[in-house]
Amino acid sequence: DAKTTQPTSMDCAEGRAANLPCNHSTISGNEYVYWYRQIHSQGPQYIIHGLKNNETNEMASLIITEDRKSSTLILPHATLRDTAVYYCIVRDLNSGGYQKVTFGTGTKLQVIP
Amino acid sequence: DGGITQSPKYLFRKEGQNVTLSCEQNLNHDAMYWYRQDPGQGLRLIYYSQIVNDFQKGDIAEGYSVSREKKESFPLTVTSAQKNPTAFYLCASSIDSGTVNEQFFGPGTRLTVL
Numbered sequence: 495d496a497k498t499t500q501p502t503s504m505d506c507a508e509g510r511a512a513n514l515p516c517n518h519s520t521i522s523g524n525e526y527v528y529w530y531r532q533i534h535s536q537g538p539q540y541i542i543h544g545l546k547n548n549e550t551n552e553m554a555s556l557i558i559t560e561d562r563k564s565s566t567l568i569l570p571h572a573t574l575r576d577t578a579v580y581y582c583i584v585r586d587l588n589s590g591g592y593q594k595v596t597f598g599t600g601t602k603l604q605v606i607p
Numbered sequence: 608d609g610g611i612t613q614s615p616k617y618l619f620r621k622e623g624q625n626v627t628l629s630c631e632q633n634l635n636h637d638a639m640y641w642y643r644q645d646p647g648q649g650l651r652l653i654y655y656s657q658i659v660n661d662f663q664k665g666d667i668a669e670g671y672s673v674s675r676e677k678k679e680s681f682p683l684t685v686t687s688a689q690k691n692p693t694a695f696y697l698c699a700s701s702i703d704s705g706t707v708n709e710q711f712f713g714p715g716t717r718l719t720v721l
Contacts, residue, residue, distance in 0.1 A: 528709065537697050537712030538650070581649070597642075597650040 498582045503602040506576075512569040514601050516582030519563040524586045527558060529567045530597070531578040538581065538597070541567065572605045579603070610634065613698050613713035620692075620720050628683045628716045630698035637702065639681035640710065643667060644695040653696075656681055685718065692720045 499517040506512040518527065528543040542549055542556045544565075549556045555568040569576050581600040611632040620626045630639065638657050642650040652665030656675040670689025675681055681700075685692045695717050699710040 530709075535695070535715065535717070537699070537715050538710075539712070540709035543709065599647070599649050 498584060498598060500580075500582050500598065500601045502599070503604065505604045505606055506569075506572045508574060508605050508607050509571055512572040512576065512603055512605070514567040514569075514580050514582075514603065515564065516567070517564045518582070518584050521562050521584050522586065525584045526586075527556065527562075527565050528583040528585060529554070529556065530581045530583065531576075532581065532600070533575075533578045541580075572603075574605050574607065577603060577605045611698060611700050611711050611713040613696075613716050616714065616716060618716055618718045620718070622720050623687045625687060626685050626692075626718065628685065628696055628698075628718070630681045630683065630713060631679055632681075632700040632711070632713075633679060634700055634702075634711060635678070636700035636711070637678070638700060639675065640699040640701075641665075641671070641673065641681070641683045642697040642699065644697060644715075650697060653683065692718060694718060 526543050526545050529541040530538040531541055532538040541553050542551055544556045544558055546558055546562055556565060558565045579600040579602050581597050614629045640655040641653040643653055644650050651667050653667055653671050654662055654665050654673045656662035659675055659678050662673050662675050670686055672684045672686060673681060695715050697715045698713040701710045
């Protein structure tokens with residue numbers, strides 16, 4: 495799986511959009527971009543994933559650049575409950591067999607009142 | 608409600624004792640995983656199982672053992688051979704390891720070895 499690079503930490507004002515970047519410059523054509531988040535002392539929670547088109551669900555939006563070398567997770571109206579560590583992961587769903595998920599250190603998002 | 612459970616949430620053991628962490632899921636998922644997380648770090652894979660009666664070592668399997676006798680259960684034993692067992696342990700499951708959509712994680716067990 496390709497390696498990802500994320501900023502160590504970010505702050506966001508409550509009610510504003512939180513834009514979390516992720517660099518995955520070595521991503522291959524079959525690899526999807528996944529985002530998870532982990533609230534303190536809890537298990538990680540799936541947020542969203544995409545291949546090349548932008549995606550939106552009830553939690554967030556995922557914007558993937560045209561060259562697919564980077565992406566941005568957008569939380570449109572951050573709340574204090576969104577304070578968490580956000581992990582960006584890339585993985586190939588088509589290679590068959592076990593898909594190891596490598597969680598790096600992620601971005602620690604602090605939503606400020 | 609469907610989900611994945613881990614028990615207990617907090618566990619204390621004396622050094623040199625083996626301890627078994629429970630992980631149960633009622634999501635009918637084939638694949639299950641155990642991760643370890645240390646403070647300020649990401650998750651590291653200990654063991655995973657794609658199907659009943661089969662499991663594979665992850666990146667840091669030394670000092671740990673698992674079993675998968677039932678689809679719903681994937682207990683992890685932290686043995687006395689694990690040199691630094693104090694950590695946050697996370698269990699996860701997914702529908703099928705070949706075409707994984709996402710992993711569902713349990714709430715975790717925080718193990719402290721005194």
